[in-house]
Amino acid sequence: xxxxxxxxxxxxxxxxxxxxxxxxxxxxxxxxxxxxxxxxxxxxxxxxxxxxxxxxxxxxxxxxxxxxxxxxxxxxxxxxxxxxxxxxxxxxxxxxxxxxxxxxxxxxxxxxxxxxxxxxxxxxxxxxxxxxxxxxxxxxxxxxxxxxxxxxxxxxxxxxxxxxxxxxxxxxxxxxxxxxxxxxxxxxxxxxxxxxxxxxxxxxxxxxxxxxxxxxxxxxxxxxxxxxxxxxxxxxxxxxxxxxxxxxxxxxxxxxxxxxxxxxxxxxxxxxxxxxxxxxxxxxxxxxxxxxxxxxxxxxxxxxxxxxxxxxxxxxxxxxx
Numbered sequence: 001x002x003x004x005x006x007x008x009x010x011x012x013x014x015x016x017x018x019x020x021x022x023x024x025x026x027x028x029x030x031x032x033x034x035x036x037x038x039x040x041x042x043x044x045x046x047x048x049x050x051x052x053x054x055x056x057x058x059x060x061x062x063x064x065x066x067x068x069x070x071x072x073x074x075x076x077x078x079x080x081x082x083x084x085x086x087x088x089x090x091x092x093x094x095x096x097x098x099x100x101x102x103x104x105x106x107x108x109x110x111x112x113x114x115x116x117x118x119x120x121x122x123x124x125x126x127x128x129x130x131x132x133x134x135x136x137x138x139x140x141x142x143x144x145x146x147x148x149x150x151x152x153x154x155x156x157x158x159x160x161x162x163x164x165x166x167x168x169x170x171x172x173x174x175x176x177x178x179x180x181x182x183x184x185x186x187x188x189x190x191x192x193x194x195x196x197x198x199x200x201x202x203x204x205x206x207x208x209x210x211x212x213x214x215x216x217x218x219x220x221x222x223x224x225x226x227x228x229x230x231x232x233x234x235x236x237x238x239x240x241x242x243x244x245x246x247x248x249x250x251x252x253x254x255x256x257x258x259x260x261x262x263x264x265x266x267x268x269x270x271x272x273x274x275x276x277x278x279x280x281x282x283x284x285x286x287x288x289x290x291x292x293x294x295x296x297x298x299x300x301x302x303x304x305x306x307x308x309x310x311x312x313x314x315x316x317x318x319x320x321x
């Protein structure tokens with residue numbers, strides 16, 4: 001979710017669900033230890049519960065990064081062992097670490113010794129020619145022994161040779177049953193399922209077999225779905241009665257950010273899928289495309305765009321899909 005789940009996106013998503021755990025973009029240990037921490041780790045208090053996702057393979061650097069993140073108030077540290085990009089592989093982190101479960105265990109143990117907040121890992125079911133039955137079992141054993149608080153499993157292999165990152169999200173077949181078997185074999189380890197989950201109804205179905213479910217691209221590309229999370233998963237009332245009401249509630253935040261020099265487009269780009277399937281959705285997106293990038297664009301533009309779409313309550317078939 002690089003360049004997607006930035007702080008503006010997370011603030012907006014928190015308006016849609018009070019209960020779901022939100023994740024940052026992946027940050028490398030190098031960026032955290034030597035970069036602009038204030039900018040990289042900036043988040044609004046309302047974003048909690050919030051997990052920081054880290055990329056790295058050096059136990060000491062990860063421990064230092066985890067300590068910095070805990071001091072900045074994050075609720076969880078998540079080690080990325082699932083990203084298949086060439087740049088990530090060159091840095092010896094991400095999915096290539098599936099081939100080094102002992103090292104990942106050392107990384108987890110180092111972070112656990114450094115912080116009191118949960119330390120979790122996100123992985124694939126295997127990479128390249130690995131047999132997922134064996135590879136995932138060995139990997140899960142290593143991180144459980146190291147004290148990991150949860151394992152988030154993207155239920156696809158990652159092919160590091162021959163497939164692009166985009167193809168790795170779509171081409172390798174999903175194997176949810178493999179993750180179900182992992183949970184049965186590790187009853188004390190929290191197992192979270194990820195990969196290809198497109199609706200809150202699917203989330204509810206998977207929760208019969210695993211401890212949690214992560215939604216990624218569907219949540220970003222169709223954020224209206226998040227308005228159903230609190231009711232369907234947690235039994236709580238939704239934060240707002242409609243996507244339109246949630247978007248209107250974003251205006252005070254936008255005014256504050258604009259006053260500090262942020263451009264409107266940096267925030268509104270995360271709203272483009274909010275009204276998918278609703279009359280006026282195309283006009284809503286077009287209004288932002290026409291004027292949203294202007295340095296003079298203000299919150300009046302959002303009000304104008306919202307006037308172009310029909311109100312859409314979350315009790316509709318759209319939200320239940």
